[in-house]
Amino acid sequence: MPEDVSYAPATRLVGLGRPARTPGAPAGPGIELSSTYVAGDGPAYGRFTNRTWEALEQVLGDLEGGTALAFSSGMAAVSACVELTPQGGTVVLPAHVYNGTTSLVDQLTQTGRLVPRRIDPTDTAAVIAALDGADLVWLESPTNPMLEVADLSAILTAARERGVVSVVDNTFNTPLLARPLEFGADVVVHSVTKFLAGHSDVVLGALVTSSDTLHERLHSHRTLHGAIPGPHEVWLALRGMRTLHLRLERSCANAAELAERLIDHPAVAQVRYPGFGAIVCIELAGGRSAAEAVEEAVRLWLPATSLGGVESSLERRRRHAAEPESVPEELVRLSVGVEDVDDLWRDLDTALSS
DSSP: OOSSSOOOHHHHHHHSSOOOOOTTOOSSOOOOOOSBOOSSSSOOBTTTOOHHHHHHHHHHHHHHTSEEEEESSHHHHHHHHHTTSOTTEEEEEESSOOHHHHHHHHHHHHTTSEEEEEEOTTOHHHHHHHTTTOSEEEEESSOTTTOOOOOHHHHHHHHHHTTOEEEEEOTTTHHHHOOGGGGTOSEEEEETTTTTTOSSOOOOEEEEESOHHHHHHHHHHHHHHTOOOOHHHHHHHHHHHTTHHHHHHHHHHHHHHHHHHHTTOTTEEEEEOOSSSSEEEEEETTHHHHHHHHHHHOSSSEEOSOOOSSSOEEEEGGGSTTSOTTSOTTEEEEEOOSSOHHHHHHHHHHHHHO
8 A cells, every 4th residue: 555645544444454566466464374483584483473463453553543462352452451550559440341341350459459440431520530649541432331421532631641541442433433542542452353353253352552662561461471363363353354444334324223213112211322333222111021032032133242243233231240230130232233224123123022
C-alpha cells in the first residue's frame, strides 16, 4: 500500500499487512511456522516475534493509532495490563466489566496483589474523584453487559493529569467506532476473538499503546510469560479483519433496527442500547424463567457465551456465577450478526412471544 496517500480505515483494513509488491510475491502474508531462525538480522527466536504476528499488529496498530502486540487470548492481554499495577496498588474499574476481568481482579484482590475501587462509569465526577491515589484505571465504554457509557475524554484526561495509567477495553467498539488512544488512553485492549476476527474460530487478544515505554514492558511480559499467539490463529484473525468494516456496518444496522422493535415488545421490560455498536441487552418482563425460555426457544439465534461473530448469539448473563449480582437475572445479551434482520426478528419475536 502506498505510504504517501491518506486512506480511509476500510481501505487500510484491506491493504495493510501485506507482502511487498514484487513479481511473483503472494497477495497476502503466509503462515510462518518456525520456532528457530538463522542467527543475524531479523527474528531471533519464535517466542520473541513472528512475521505473521507482525502483519496483524501492523493493521491493528495503524487503525488504533499506536503500536500493537498480539497475545494468545484476550485474558492474556488483560493479565499483561493488570501487571502494570505495582504490588498492592489500587485499580479503579466499573462495577460491571467483562466477566473474565472481574474474575481476575477478584482473585488478585484475595491474594493482596491489588486493591479495587469499583465505580459507576456514568458518574464522571465520582470516577475522577476515585482516581486520587490510584495506580491504574480500567474502562469499558459501553460496559459488558450493562452497556453503560463513560465520558472517556474527561476521565482519561484526569487520569493523565494524576499520573494514573489508563486502560480501555475496546472490544465492543473496535477502532472503527472508537479510538481511545486519541482521548488519552495509555493502553487499548482487544479480545481479537470477537469482532476483529469475526468468525468464532480463533481465541486471541491484543494490546495497543502509543507509549514506547509501555510497549517495551508489555512485550517483555508477553515474552517472559509465554503469552504468545499461534501463527495459524493470527493468520485467520487477519483474514477476518479484512472484512471488519463490512461486517460491523451490517451488524450495527441490524442491532439498531432490533433495538427499536424490541422497545415495544410486551415481553420486554427494558432495552439497553447505547445508540451504537452491535450489542443489545434486554430485560425480560417475565424474569429469569422467561429469559431461560427464550434461550431454549430460539432457532436461528445461537445460545452461546461469546460475541462478535457473523452469526447472531444471545445468552442470559447471570447464568455465570462470577457475574455481579447487580446484573439482573432476567438480562439477556444479544450479539447481533449479519443475517437478514427480518429473519432475526421473526425468530426472536417468536421466542419472546412463547
